[in-house]
Amino acid sequence: MTADARDLMVTAQEVARLRDAEQLEVRDVGLAALILHFLRSEAEVEDSAAVSLSPEMLPMADEVQEIMTSGEGALRNSELVELARREESELSEYLGPVWRAMKGY
The missing domain is CATH 1.10.287 (Helix Hairpins)
Structure with a gap:
């Protein structure tokens, strides 16, 4: 190997x-x-001064755009992770522990 x-x-x-x-x-x-x-x-x-690590932004799906514009105050990581957990059942197994760690469970 x-x-x-x-x-x-x-x-x-x-x-x-x-x-x-x-x-x-x-x-x-x-x-x-x-x-x-x-x-x-x-x-x-x-x-890093010669190479940009920030490519042009991609258009956002409606669900992503909604979470970015609908809340009050600053958007938190936990809100984005929760969105991914809800929308992507394949990723839910991976994101559950991440979400719990962010929430302090």
Whole structure:
């Protein structure tokens, strides 16, 4: 196993643990690959003044636009995580522990 593959599998194990899994699944490997991709991309940027890490904003789905404009006061991380938990049943297993940690449960 290469070092990169080992890193991916270690991260996938942590991703699976986040959802209290009994076994590692393909989706855990997929999410781990995304996490590592973004971590490595950030680490590879040498001169932050020369490279913009802020690409053009994408249009937002109605549900996202609504939560950004409907509340009073500052939008909190927990509100965005709750939206993702409600809308994406596939991510609910992963986001449950994140949401509970944010709420202090």
